[in-house]
Amino acid sequence: GEQVEQLPSILRVQERSSASINCTYENSASNYFPWYKQEPGENPKLIIDIRSNMERKQIQGLIVLLDKKAKRFSLHITDTQPADSAMYFCAASGPNYNVLYFGSGTKLTVEP
Amino acid sequence: VTLLEQNPRWRLVPRGQAVNLRCILKNSQYPWMSWYQQDLQKQLQWLFTLRSPGDKEVKSLPGADYLATRVTDTELRLQVANMSQGRTLYCTCSVGTGGHTGQLYFGEGSKLTVL
Numbered sequence: 001g002e003q004v005e006q007l008p009s010i011l012r013v014q015e016r017s018s019a020s021i022n023c024t025y026e027n028s029a030s031n032y033f034p035w036y037k038q039e040p041g042e043n044p045k046l047i048i049d050i051r052s053n054m055e056r057k058q059i060q061g062l063i064v065l066l067d068k069k070a071k072r073f074s075l076h077i078t079d080t081q082p083a084d085s086a087m088y089f090c091a092a093s094g095p096n097y098n099v100l101y102f103g104s105g106t107k108l109t110v111e112p
Numbered sequence: 113v114t115l116l117e118q119n120p121r122w123r124l125v126p127r128g129q130a131v132n133l134r135c136i137l138k139n140s141q142y143p144w145m146s147w148y149q150q151d152l153q154k155q156l157q158w159l160f161t162l163r164s165p166g167d168k169e170v171k172s173l174p175g176a177d178y179l180a181t182r183v184t185d186t187e188l189r190l191q192v193a194n195m196s197q198g199r200t201l202y203c204t205c206s207v208g209t210g211g212h213t214g215q216l217y218f219g220e221g222s223k224l225t226v227l
Binding site for chain 1: 144146153154155156157158161202206213214215216217218219220221
């Protein structure tokens with residue numbers, strides 16, 4: 001299968017600080033990298049994504065960076081709020097069409 | 113707007129018994145339908161992607177055996193058998209045009225617990 005490594009598995013930050021999650025992937029043909037947020041008891045929801053023709057994308061307080069040479073991408077949440085507390089998953093597209101391979105998840109806790 | 117409807121949402125499954133799950137696509141503009149499992153450690157894993165009515169695939173993973181069927185353009189089914197550990201099965205859909213993997217949207221999930 002396709003490996004996507006995600007770190008850290010647990011992340012605690014203070015409210016209004018930044019949180020960063022890092023992922024690496026194996027397949028150099030991967031060209032689509034989404035991030036999902038999952039709250040307890042809920043399904044994963046797409047929050048931001050980036051394609052391989054970009055290096056940086058920002059939607060409000062979410063920033064995604066992609067380094068294709070290093071096969072690495074990251075999510076940065078600026079000005080965190082307690083409502084940002086959740087599980088976050090990175091994913092990368094694989095050789096099979098419309099298939100995503102997921103990292104193992106990061107449990108983010110934003111403390112007031 | 114809900115793109116997918118999954119049922120049942122929860123099911124207690126006696127050990128050794130199979131269970132049938134159903135997923136209905138509400139918007140035909142997202143025809144690439146898939147099943148993903150999320151285990152008790154929250155790991156998400158792709159199982160199947162079935163595009164055309166009549167497509168069928170089987171797979172065995174640690175803790176369960178699967179048979180997926182694309183019944184119609186709007187219905188996807190999954191039979192789960194020999195389950196030894198609980199898990200949640202998610203149906204997903206995407207547009208997937210132009211040779212690129214499209215944005216993937218998740219259904220609400222079917223949470224299975226082994227009795």
